[in-house]
Amino acid sequence: MEKTYNNRAWLLVIPVFVIVAFSAIIPLMTVVNYSVQDIFGPGQRFFVGAEWYKETLRDPRLHGAFLRQIAFSLTILAIEVPLGIAIALALPTRGWGVSASLVLLALPLLIPWNVVGTIWQIFARADIGLGGRLLAELGVDYNYARDPIDAWITVVVMDVWHWTPLVVLLCYSGLRAIPPAFYQAAQVDGASSWAVFRYIQLPKLTGVLTIAVLLRFMDSFLIYTEPFVLTGGGPGNATTFLSQFLATAAVGRFDLGPAAAFSIIYFLFILLFSWLFYTAIMRIQTGER
Amino acid sequence: MHPLEWMAWTWPTALFFLGIAAALIGMLAWELASPTVQRRGFLPISTTRGDRFFIGLLGSAFIHLAWIGVTDQSVWFALAVSLLWMATVMRFG
Numbered sequence A: 001m002e003k004t005y006n007n008r009a010w011l012l013v014i015p016v017f018v019i020v021a022f023s024a025i026i027p028l029m030t031v032v033n034y035s036v037q038d039i040f041g042p043g044q045r046f047f048v049g050a051e052w053y054k055e056t057l058r059d060p061r062l063h064g065a066f067l068r069q070i071a072f073s074l075t076i077l078a079i080e081v082p083l084g085i086a087i088a089l090a091l092p093t094r095g096w097g098v099s100a101s102l103v104l105l106a107l108p109l110l111i112p113w114n115v116v117g118t119i120w121q122i123f124a125r126a127d128i129g130l131g132g133r134l135l136a137e138l139g140v141d142y143n144y145a146r147d148p149i150d151a152w153i154t155v156v157v158m159d160v161w162h163w164t165p166l167v168v169l170l171c172y173s174g175l176r177a178i179p180p181a182f183y184q185a186a187q188v189d190g191a192s193s194w195a196v197f198r199y200i201q202l203p204k205l206t207g208v209l210t211i212a213v214l215l216r217f218m219d220s221f222l223i224y225t226e227p228f229v230l231t232g233g234g235p236g237n238a239t240t241f242l243s244q245f246l247a248t249a250a251v252g253r254f255d256l257g258p259a260a261a262f263s264i265i266y267f268l269f270i271l272l273f274s275w276l277f278y279t280a281i282m283r284i285q286t287g288e289r
Numbered sequence B: 001m002h003p004l005e006w007m008a009w010t011w012p013t014a015l016f017f018l019g020i021a022a023a024l025i026g027m028l029a030w031e032l033a034s035p036t037v038q039r040r041g042f043l044p045i046s047t048t049r050g051d052r053f054f055i056g057l058l059g060s061a062f063i064h065l066a067w068i069g070v071t072d073q074s075v076w077f078a079l080a081v082s083l084l085w086m087a088t089v090m091r092f093g
Helices: A007-035 A051-057 A060-090 A096-110 A113-123 A130-137 A148-176 A180-188 A193-221 A225-230 A242-252 A256-286 B011-033 B049-070 B075-092
Strands: A037-041 A044-047
Touching (some): A007 A037, A007 B011, A037 A256, A060 A148, A060 A242, A096 A148, A113 A130, A113 A148, A148 A193, A148 A225, A180 A193, A193 A256, A242 A256, B011 B049, B049 B075
Antiparallel strands (some): A037 A044
16 A cells, blocks of 8 residues: 655754754854954955865864874773773672662763863872872872873873763663573573673674764764863863864964864864764664675 | 844855755755665665765865865865766765
């Protein structure tokens, strides 16, 4: 039997379309307009073509921020994903321990991002902070405000503390969704716990892991608040990531043209990653290979 | 001050967005005239016509960025390469 489609439902999308037009499309068009002009004030602007793009794309400071951003995102992925799987495997599966550990793990996710930065800023201080003081007592020369390596480690550890629980929760739900019959079959075959992980749990986790990896990649690629509060991008430029580089140019120096050009470039990368994200998830859901 | 002054319009950007809008309307008309069929070409995923249009546009943006970032040649060459890319994706993607 032929199924009929009623396209009038599309009319209901119009309000959303109007809201998105005002909140996203018109500002985006404005940014594109800014990115090709040198703007001194209302009515005083000059068309400069692709000049800002050329300047931005060849700016060594931007290359630095971009490479730092990639390095940061890959580092936290390399830590958070295996750690998240390990913790999810170690969590209790029944009894009161389940709720207790899940609530404890979810706590960092509930803390506002600027508070996370503040917590770690104080925690890592060598004079009054618990963590920093402990390291100092142990004889470690640690100062995140002066040493770039220390600043990096602090930002990475902070992100791991803040976001590994997300990976854990996703993996835990994925693990709970595996039917007991798989484990029984493995037991009958005398499979080792590594074999169970490799051939049952890991394949079943592919879907949630894809979501975890892509969410964490996107979020870390946009990270702004926590490093801004913790290190302010310093020492020097050691922890200046892309969004902070942009904010410094647009708000700090009021260079609207270059900041707009950079925003467009940043936007295109985010669009690319979002599209890859979406395509990958759709492929997994439809089971296409 | 003109109401649209805050958006700081220029003719090149206005033409650019009119071009995008015209292309979207054209895609809509094409879809109404002959609905798309999902198929698989040289791209590693099966795509609809709209998917290929999006991939073409996004690819064109990165072609332009690469061109501006690497060479000092005119941007028009990048546009030519992009049109070629767009045509290839739409036809064989």
